[in-house]
């Protein structure tokens with residue numbers, strides 16, 4: 001079969017990224033620019049600032065991706081682009097660039113769901129991984145358990161009813177003065193803390209695999225504020241370790257339950273929170289105890305990047321024949337099952 005090169009473009013949040021991937025599995029380049037520094041003083045992503053930076057970054061990013069891969073646009077077979085879910089102004093920048101290139105060079109345009117991209121990061125890390133498998137997607141905007149029945153065929157078995165896991169990390173980090181993004185900061189601080197120091201609530205729904213992190217987030221923030229009001233000292237590492245233990249316990253428990261229910265023995269992680277060291281270790285342990293094979297992308301492929309979009313685009317084009325016209329629009333909210 002002829003070699004296929006996909007160009008993946010991602011701009012749904014604060015990372016602008018473009019990447020060239022060979023046959024859906026081999027990363028030839030992965031250029032990433034981020035406006036993260038700009039958002040730090042606000043404690044979270046400011047959509048308008050992110051959009052402006054995407055405009056500045058997008059063309060140099062695509063040029064770098066092509067140059068690093070040692071190819072030109074003429075060599076590209078498909079252009080994959082994230083069209084949702086995400087920040088609408090941010091998405092529009094990557095989408096407009098992708099449409100312009102598709103039109104100018106007559107390259108088919110492939111619409112990619114952001115979560116599908118995250119899941120596909122596992123195909124880059126593990127060239128032999130094939131559906132069916134189960135994937136826990138945990139990021140700043142999503143916490144979902146997804147059955148990947150085939151390439152491009154997904155069933156959402158459980159999702160958060162309120163905050164995403166990454167959102168809880170970011171908000172607690174802000175309360176503790178650890179800055180944005182909260183995930184890496186809490187992950188680091190937790191290494192020095194005692195995960196059993198405080199018992200924070202873990203929410204379970206009866207006969208349902210959904211998550212809820214809002215109660216946990218509020219409990220941690222209340223603990224910090226009340227302790228401060230009493231004039232008592234807070235052990236930041238202990239709070240971080242205890243909060244993280246609660247998040248990881250819930251994420252792992254529901255994922256293993258879902259895998260057993262579905263009879264799936266291959267489980268994967270995806271999304272920014274999948275970079276978390278405690279989650280990776282706990283999931284690996286639980287998978288081993290249940291005779292399941294565990295997959296997780298290297299941290300740079302867990303957070304937003306163009307390579308995961310390029311991989312997803314390969315399968316969407318070649319396997320699912322999913323293409324879009326120049327009328328493709330960005331969407332802030334769209335379920336994985338709607339694609």
Ligand code: KG4
Nearest residue numbers: 139140141166181183184272273276303304
């Ligand atoms: O996937 P991503 O880059 O963007 C979204 O699609 O949301 O995920 C970003 C989220 C942020 O909430 C960030 O705090 C979290 O992933 N994150 C982590 C870690 N690294 C990033 N959460 C926990 N531990 C980490 N090491």
Ligand code: ZN
Nearest residue numbers: 139272303304
């Ligand atoms: Zn993401």
